[in-house]
Amino acid sequence: MKQLIKWLKSIYINNFAFYLFMGILVLFLVSQFFPSLLNVAWLLTYIFLGFVLLDFLLIFVSNHSFEASRVTPEKFSNGDDNPVTVNIQNGYSFPVRVKVIDELPFQFQERNFQLHRTVQAGHSTAFGFYLRPTQRGEYHFGKLNIYVSSPLRLVARRFIFGEGAMVPTYPSYLQLRKYSLMAFSNNLFEYGIKKIRRLGHTMEFEQIKEYVSGDDIRTINWKATAKKNQLMVNQYQDERSQSVYMAIDKGRVMKMPFNGLSLLDYAINSTLVLSNVITRKQDKAGMLTFSKRVENFVPAGRRTGQMQKIQESLYNVNTNFFESDFGRLYAEIKKNITQRSLIVLYTNFETLDGLKRQLPYLKGIAQNHLLVVVFFENVELEKLIHKNADNIREIYDKVIAEKFAFEKRLIVNELRKYGIYSVLTKPENLTIDSINKYLEIKARGIL
Incomplete structure (x- = not known):
């Protein structure tokens, strides 16, 4: 009896069987007006129930073994396409039709994820798909539901596997590998992320x-x-063992989203990749984050395990809605970073007035260190600028967008006046532009 109850809980009627059943009911209704069709309706009912019983015996009673598993990476790479595989082994003596419904982590907001495949008798197959997380943290998978149907496709049996799996999502280590190979290849000068080593007395x-x-x-x-x-x-x-710190602003200005990722996440991914390039160039990489206070300080180094320290520090960095305190940043840098270093500051300024409020602190940092301010172009404004205006309102919007875009260029000029380097970049080009600037500074020997 317990086995029968278990079977009944896992049995499902396929759409094909449902449509056949509804057709028979319609035939019974029509037979009220045409009595000669009543016997035909009963005959079709008996045939239908017979096939359903046969399908039930094939799926539930026959000797079989059916296995499935979900294979995920040890950790997801934030902002990248991560492969996930569902492996299925068909132990039935006949081909089966399977429907895979994987309960994906809630962060993906995917409610209709289904995969369909026919698996031959005694064979195995694999379903491959990709998931692109846009938030760091823990991603919990639910049940892996497999619905198995025989060739009759009237009823289906549900199997449940892989419940409760968890995959952590880290800053983009896939980009780390990609740009590391490109930056140190001898054949990829045309990509613009490698500078030819200069010969000179400054090195x-x-x-x-x-x-x-x-x-x-x-x-x-x-x-x-x-x-x-x-x-x-x-x-x-190039001189070696020079200290390079990445300072990440995690205030409200870094909350702005682009292609599903916040500007903070782009800065974090760039920091991880740039740190790897720095250590492989025999320099020392360090980092810190700041908003109302300075946190996640990792002293510059290039010993074994330095990249792991940086990655673990970046894993739980989250933005907030506070106004960032650049005065506190200046004080902490002056206190804790005593050797002249390259400071790569990831932040965002939308207006020249916003820069001027923080300019005294940036000038103070630049007195003792080589400061590079990295901030972002507003790509949505770029789309608006290049869009044809058809009415007065659109003309007005376009003029305002051009004004904000022009202010970004004014910010670059203002920083240059005080000897502060800058990188104005699109979010998707942040990593490559940051590497370029670091390699340019190394090639020029100005640190």
Whole structure:
């Protein structure tokens, strides 16, 4: 009896069977006006019930084994397409039609996720799909529901697997791998994220080598030339062990969304990738976040485990609606970062007045460190600027959009007046532009 109750709880009527049943009911109604159809209706009813019983026996009673599992990454990469696979093993002696309904984490807001496939007898198959998280944190999966139907497709049996799985979502480590390979490849200069190493006296001595056409004659080593009886030159490389800090503004200005991600998330992803490039360039990477106070301070370093410290610090960083305190940022940097360093400040200024309120603190930071302010273009305004205006209201909107876009360029000029470097970028180009600026600074030897 318990087994029968269990079967009844897991049995479902397919749409095909439902339509057949409704057709028979219609036939019974019509037979009220045409009595000769009554016997036909009963005959079809008996046939229908017979096939339903046969389908029930095939799915529930016959010897079989049916297995399924959900395979997810150990952690999701925020803002990227992450692969998820559902593996199915059909142990029935006949091909089955399966419908997969996976209860995805609520963050995806997906309520009609279904996959359909026919699996041959004794075979296995895999359903592959991608999930793109836009928030960091824990993603809890629900039940993996598999509805199995025989070739008759009248009834279906539900199997439940993989309940309660949890996958944490971290800052974009997929971008970290992608840009790391590109930044250190010898063949990808055309991507614009690698600067050719400059030879010059502002950099650390690397080695003495034979002169070749194109070498700077100012680097000729006359003592080595006399010993070797051929021209020898000194070769220099970028200075190493320089400290680079990423300062992330997590105030209200970083709450603005773009393609599902907030500006804060873009800054976090960029920080993770840039930190990896910095450590592989033999420099020291550190970070901090700030709003009303400075938090998540990680001292600059390049030892084993530094990237893990930065990633764990970025995992739980969330924005808030407070006005960021740049005065507190200036005080903390002056107190805790005593060596001259490169400070990459991720923030956002929409107006020149907004910059001028914080300019005294930025100038104070720039007195002791090399400061690069990274802020964002408003891509929605760009769309409005390039849109054709058809009426007075649209003309007015376009003029206002152009005014705000112009103020962004004024901000760049204002920062340049005080020797503060800046990067004005679109959110989707943030990572590559940040790497470019770091490599440019290293190539110019201005840190």
